[in-house]
Amino acid sequence: xxxxxxxxxxxxxxxxxxxxxxxxxxxxxxxxxxxxxxxxxxxxxxxxxxxxxxxxxxxxxxxxxxxxxxxxxxxxxxxxxxxxxxxxxxxxxxxxxxxxxxxxxxxxxxxxxxxxxxxxxxxxxxxxxxxxxxxxxxxxxxxxxxxxxxxxxxxxxxxxxxxxxxxxxxxxxxxxxxxxxxxxxxxxxxxxxxxxxxxxxxxxxxxxxxxxxxxxxxxxxxxxxxxxxxxxxxxxxxxxxxxxxxxxxxxxxxxx
Amino acid sequence: xxxxxxxxxxxxxxxxxxxxxxxxxxxxxxxxxxxxxxxxxxxxxxxxxxxxxxxxxxxxxxxxxxxxxxxxxxxxxxxxxxxxxxxxxxxxxxxxxxxxxxxxxxxxxxxxxxxxxxxxxxxxxxxxxxxxxxxxxxxxxxxxxxxxxxxxxxxxxxxxxxxxxxxxxxxxxxxxxxxxxxxxxxxxxxxxxxxxxxxxxxxxxxxxxxxxxxxxxxxxxxxxxxxxxxxxxxxxxxxxxxxxxxxxxxxxxxxxxxxxxxxxxxxxxxxxxxxxxxxxxxxxxxxxxxxxxxxxxxxxxxxxxxxx
Numbered sequence: 001x002x003x004x005x006x007x008x009x010x011x012x013x014x015x016x017x018x019x020x021x022x023x024x025x026x027x028x029x030x031x032x033x034x035x036x037x038x039x040x041x042x043x044x045x046x047x048x049x050x051x052x053x054x055x056x057x058x059x060x061x062x063x064x065x066x067x068x069x070x071x072x073x074x075x076x077x078x079x080x081x082x083x084x085x086x087x088x089x090x091x092x093x094x095x096x097x098x099x100x101x102x103x104x105x106x107x108x109x110x111x112x113x114x115x116x117x118x119x120x121x122x123x124x125x126x127x128x129x130x131x132x133x134x135x136x137x138x139x140x141x142x143x144x145x146x147x148x149x150x151x152x153x154x155x156x157x158x159x160x161x162x163x164x165x166x167x168x169x170x171x172x173x174x175x176x177x178x179x180x181x182x183x184x185x186x187x188x189x190x191x192x193x194x195x196x197x198x199x200x201x202x203x204x205x206x207x208x209x210x211x212x213x214x215x216x217x218x219x220x221x222x223x224x225x226x227x228x229x230x231x232x233x234x235x236x237x238x239x240x241x242x243x244x245x246x247x248x249x250x251x252x253x254x255x256x
Numbered sequence: 257x258x259x260x261x262x263x264x265x266x267x268x269x270x271x272x273x274x275x276x277x278x279x280x281x282x283x284x285x286x287x288x289x290x291x292x293x294x295x296x297x298x299x300x301x302x303x304x305x306x307x308x309x310x311x312x313x314x315x316x317x318x319x320x321x322x323x324x325x326x327x328x329x330x331x332x333x334x335x336x337x338x339x340x341x342x343x344x345x346x347x348x349x350x351x352x353x354x355x356x357x358x359x360x361x362x363x364x365x366x367x368x369x370x371x372x373x374x375x376x377x378x379x380x381x382x383x384x385x386x387x388x389x390x391x392x393x394x395x396x397x398x399x400x401x402x403x404x405x406x407x408x409x410x411x412x413x414x415x416x417x418x419x420x421x422x423x424x425x426x427x428x429x430x431x432x433x434x435x436x437x438x439x440x441x442x443x444x445x446x447x448x449x450x451x452x453x454x455x456x457x458x459x460x461x462x463x464x465x466x467x468x469x470x471x472x473x474x475x476x477x478x479x480x481x482x483x484x485x486x487x488x489x490x491x492x493x494x495x496x497x498x499x500x501x502x503x504x505x506x507x508x509x510x511x512x513x514x515x516x517x518x519x520x521x522x523x524x525x526x527x528x529x530x531x532x533x534x535x536x537x538x539x540x541x542x543x544x545x546x547x548x549x550x551x552x553x554x555x556x557x558x559x560x561x562x563x564x
Contacts, residue, residue, distance in 0.1 A: 079277050100304055102525075235383060
C-alpha cells in the first residue's frame with residue numbers, strides 16, 4: 001500500500017540513472033543534490049511556492065471556520081422562514097460539480113482584476129460555500145444538549161453570546177476537523193489554482209510542481225521526486241497529528 | 257444522519273413550517289452564507305446556463321447562438337470519447353474501490369492486532385491521493401522503465417509502458433483511484449462498529465456460516481453506508497481531473513485515452529477560451545451527475561435497509 005510512497009522517498013535521494021534500476025528501498029549511493037536542484041529549478045525558489053500555499057491555506061481555514069460555524073448555528077439552533085428550503089439548497093451544493101460555476105466565476109473575477117490573486121479561492125470560503133463543513137458542524141451542534149443554551153438564555157444572553165460563549169467553545173473538535181480537512185484539501189487543490197494562478201510568482205506548490213514537469217520534461221526524476229516529497233510533507237504532518245479528527249469527521253458525516 | 261439520509265427524510269416530510277421565531281438572528285448568522293449562495297453559487301449557475309447558449313471568448317461580449325453548442329456536442333467525437341472514458345472510470349473504478357474498502361474494513365474489524373496502525377497506513381493514500389505529487393509518482397511507476405516494470409523484470413516479465421499505451425493508461429488511473437480506498441474504508445469501519453454483536457451471536461448459535469452472516473446481517477445493516485459511499489464516490493469520480501491532467505501533461509493522451517470529461521472541458525474553456533461551449537459541457541456534466549444521483553436514490557428503495 002504505502003510501498004510506492006516509501007520508494008519515492010528513497011528515490012529522491014538517488015542519482016537519476018539509479019532511480020530506474022533500484023526497485024528496493026536500500027539506497028546504494030546517496031545523492032543529496034536532488035533537493036537543492038529541485039528547489040531552484042523554477043524562476044522562484046520553492047520556498048516562495050510553499051509560502052503562497054501557506055497563505056492560501058490559512059485564508060481558507062479562517063474563512064471556513066468563521067462563515068461555516070455561523071451558518072451551522074443558524075441551521076442547528078434557530079427557527080426561521082424558508083429554513084427547510086435553504087437547508088436543502090445547502091445540502092445540494094455539497095454535490096454540485098464546481099465546473100458549472102467556474103466559468104462565470106472566472107469571468108466575474110477577471111473583470112474585477114482578481115485573476116492572479118488569492119481572492120478567487122479565499123473569498124468563496126469566507127462566504128460559507130463549503131456545505132460539507134456546515135453540515136459537519138450542524139451534526140456536532142445537534143449533539144450539544146439544549147440545556148446549555150437555555151441556561152445562558154435565562155442569564156439574559158442573546159444568540160450572538162450563546163454562539164460565541166457557549167456553542168463555539170463546545171464545538172472545538174468540529175472546528176479542528178474543519179481546519180484539518182480545509183488544510184489538506186486546499187493544499188492539494190490543483191484545478192482552481194491552475195485556473196486562477198497563472199503568474200509564476202503566485203504559483204502554489206501544486207501548480208509549481210506541474211510547471212516543473214513542463215520545464216524539465218522527464219529528464220530529472222530525482223529533483224521532481226524531491227520536490228514532490230516537499231509538497232507532500234505538510235499533508236503528511238496534518239494527517240499524522242490530525243488523524244483522530246479526520247477519522248471522526250468523516251465517520252460522523254457518513255453515519256447516522 | 258448522513259447528509260444523504262437527511263435529504264431522503266426531508267423529501268418525505270411535507271408542509272410543516274418552522275415557527276420562525278428567530279428570523280432576525282438567523283438573518284445575521286446567515287449573511288455570509290446567503291451572499292455566497294447567490295454570488296458564488298446560484299448567480300454563476302444561472303450565468304453559465306445563459307452562456308451555454310452563446311458563443312463567448314471572454315474578449316467580445318457573448319453572442320446568442322441558440323442550440324448551436326448542443327448541436328456541436330452531438331457531433332463532437334472527442335466529447336463522446338471523453339464521456340466514454342469518464343463513464344468507464346466511474347463505472348469500473350468506483351465499485352472496485354468500494355469493494356476493496358469494504359473488504360479491508362471487514363478484515364480490520366475482525367479485531368486484528370494493531371488496528372489503528374493499519375487503519376492509518378490504508379487511510380494515508382486517500383489523503384495524499386489528489387496531490388500532483390502522487391500523479392507524478394504514478395507516472396513514473398507505470399512508465400516504460402518504471403517501478404512496476406522493474407519488479408516484473410525480476411520475475412522475468414517484459415512489461416509495457418502502462419501509461420503510454422492507450423489500452424492500459426486508463427486502467428492505471430483506475431488503479432490509482434482504487435489505491436485511495438481509505439476514506440470509504442474509514443466510513444465502513446465506523447458503520448461495522450455499529451452492527452450489534454448480538455446479531456452475530458444469535459446467527460452463529462443458529463449455525464449460520466460466516467458467508468451467510470455477511471450476506472444476511474452485515475450487508476443489510478451497513479447498506480445505508482454503502483449507499484452513502486456510492487453516491488459520494490460517484491459524484492467525486494465524475495469530477496476527477498488532476499491525475500489525468502498530470503499523467504498526460506494536460507493533453508488527455510495517449511490517443512485521448514485519459515481525456516476525462518473535465519479535462520476536455522478545461523481545454524475548451526481555459527485553453528481555447530471557448531467559454532460558451534465549456535458552459536454547455538458543464539451543464540451536461542451537472543445533468544449526468546444529477547441523473548446518476550437520482551437513479552441511485554430511486555434504486556436505493558429496493559436495497560438499502562433502514563433499521564428504524
